Each structure stands twice: as C-alpha cells, then as structure tokens.
Amino acid sequence: MAEKQVTKTRRLIIIGGSSGSLEALLKLLPKLHKKFAIPIIVVLHRSGQADNGLTELLAAKTYLQLKEADEKDLLQPGWIYLAPPDYHLLLEEDGSVSLDASQKVNYSRPSIDVSFISAAPVYKEGLTGVLLSGANADGALGMQAISRFGGRNIVQDPEEAAVSYMPEQAILLCQHADVLNVAKIVALLNSIAMD
C-alpha cells in the first residue's frame, strides 16, 4: 500500500462545497488526523464580502492549523487554507497560492472549478479533489480535469448530501469517482495522508 514514490510527488487535497456543505465539513474536519501530512485547500461558496466568522468557526473544529489563504502563501503540510470570499484561488508551479478577482464562474467567486482546473496540471496524480453537497454544478468540470491529469476524485454520496445536485453533476462527468459518505471520506483522506 505504501509506495515509496510519495516523497517525490507533491500532494494536495482540495475540498469544494456549496449549499449544505458546511455541516459535512464540520463533521469531517475534527476527524482529520493530527499529523495529516498533506496541505488542504477548502473552497466554499460563501455570500459576498462580509466576514461572517467562518475562518474562526472552522479553525475551532480541527487539530490542524487553519487560515484564510493570502496571495503567495506557500502551501505547508499540517495546514488548511480557506479560499477568501470574492477571490478565485489558483495554484502556482512553485507550490504557492495566487488569488484572482476576475469574473464569477458558475455564479461563484471563489469557484471550485477554477481551483480544481488550476491545480490539476500542477499536482497531477498528487491531487485529490473532494466535492461535497451543493445546489450548483460548480466543481464537476474541475473534477473531470483532475481525473484527466491522473488525480483522485472523491464525491460525497448524494444520498447523504444535504443538497445532492452538486455531487450528482460531478458523478455524471467522473464515473471513476469514489462516492462516499463523510465518515468514509475522512477515513480515505487519513489513509492517503498517512501513506
């Protein structure tokens, strides 16, 4: 199971979600292992500019360090980065984060597709995309891009998701995605990070 090439492959996990995904995330975050060895980016659709305390709320739910991403942050294992409101979050070749205030994509900024599509060619098979509950098709095309570059797709089971539309759209485009409930998503992420 543990292949020795892991030290060479840069790894990243991006979790995307929209309507109904916060409750899934609040269940997921506390169960991530204390020594989780892969940086995680969380891209949530959030309303407008108001800082509604989401960063503090999420930070209180995990053993890992959590911050709102700043431009040019260099991704570190043990950290969770939350995409800031009103910016798309993209990934650079050097392992840093770029922010972009261009047009909304799928009515959303941050858009999950933008982060997935940007990260896919950079992290290739080292990338895991996780898509949670939502009422919008954002993330589906991005999941397809991740899989095209050899990355892994995990989709919250539509049966469990508070709003099933977003996971369903991703499953339509990515037949090989692992479709799992939150408990199993956590178990899988922890096993990936302990490889």
Next chain:
Amino acid sequence: MIATGQLEELLENILSRYGYDFTGYSRASLKRRIDGFYVKGRFTSFADMQRRLMDSTAYFMYFVEEVTVNVTEMFRDPAFYQTLREKILPVLATYPFIRIWHAGCSTGEEVYSMAILLKEANLLHKSILYATDLNQAVIEKAKTGIYPINTMQQNSVNYIRSGGKEDFSGYYHANYNLAKFDEGLAEKMIFSTHNLVSDSSFNLFQLILCRNVLIYFERDLQKRVLELFDQSLDSLGFLAMGSKESLRFSSIASHYQQIENKEKIWRKSR
C-alpha cells in the same frame, strides 16, 4: 490548453514586438486567462494564435483587454470606503490641494466612487483625480462615465453600506439601460494609459489607490511597483490596496504604518 514553454515563448515575443511586459505576472492567473482567450478565439493551434497576435496591433490590443482583469464595481468593499470617508478624507481636507492617483483604474467605477466621497465632503473642488490603466479600451470607457443600469442596484447598496446618506440615483441620469454619471463628478478626473510595469512616476500624490492589481504580479514586480508608489507619494501620504494585498515583504514596509482599523491602507511616515 497552452503548455508552460509556449506561454513563456508568447510572453517574450509580446515583449519584443509590442513592449508590453507580462513576464512578471503570476503565471496561474495569466495562463488561465490566455487559455480562455485561446478557446474563445477558436484557434487551430498555439502557433495560429501567436501568428494572429504578432500580425495585428489592433488584435493584440484586444488580447490585452481580454487577458487583464477588469472586474470592478462602485464602492467595492464598502467598509474600505467608509474608512476613506471617516478617517482619510478629514486628513486630506487639511491640504490646500489634493492629488489622488487611481493606479489600475479599469473602467473607472472606483474613481467615480471617490469623486462622490470628495463631493460629499465638499473637497472635490480642490482635488484632482488621476486615473490610469495599461488598457486603452477601459480608459475610453471610464472617460464616458456610462455604466449598465443593472449594476446600479449593487452600486447603490454598496454606497449605503459605505455610509452614504444621499439619494444615490441623484448622481446619474438613467437612459434606457444605461446610467450616465454627472459630468460635474468627472470635471476633476484625468484619464490616461500608464503601465505600472514599464512607466515611471509622473507626479506626487497624497493618496494612491491600487486595489486588486498587485495580486496578479509576482513578488519582484510587486516590489518594483511598490517602490514606484513610494516615489510618487508625499510624505504622510496614504497608499490603499485590495482586501487581500499587503505591504508585507516589501522593501518600503519599514516606513509605512497600517491604519488602526486594519483596512488595507498604509500611511507613509517620512
């Protein structure tokens, strides 16, 4: 999708053919924009796109318009404008003459927002607002002061959230689906093209606003542009940036102080 090597080749060719230097731009965002341009242009190959861009200046200018980000709105981040209104304008009011530079003004929405703040503070008559962008097309749009009427609802909400007390619709005339702002607001504006990457300082200002521009630049270019702003700012002048931008890591940080309420405004201390 354009390969990394092709992107670098294109940027070098653009620089030598047109003098526009995108080599200091952050690659992820630039590549995404150029990929989008490639898809929209229905080119048959990368070479096809490159040939079109090298053959026609007009087409290259269209490319500049498409690959640079021109998204903006009036009173963007209302709390920022409230801070300008309550903390910065009272300081500027003590000057006999106020010079402001909007660097990377795009289609001008933030310049009109500033003119409205100055007017309400009874300072517009002694102010001058320089507004620059590298992109000629957006400058032409900004000069007209005409915006789609359907953006006015959001603009009005932002205006009220920024502490605006007047009737926002009193600042423009609606005509079919367009809103034209009062010409009195534009009287003190000077629009011009200016490229932060290659052009130099052209005046001294008490306030420079450059919001959501530096996020598209790599660290070295950010440093150079911040030095340009430093040269263009009066002592005790203010530098205002976007909500995710900062002077952190820059060589000028040591003689600037962020204002107390944590909005992205720095004051030059000497």
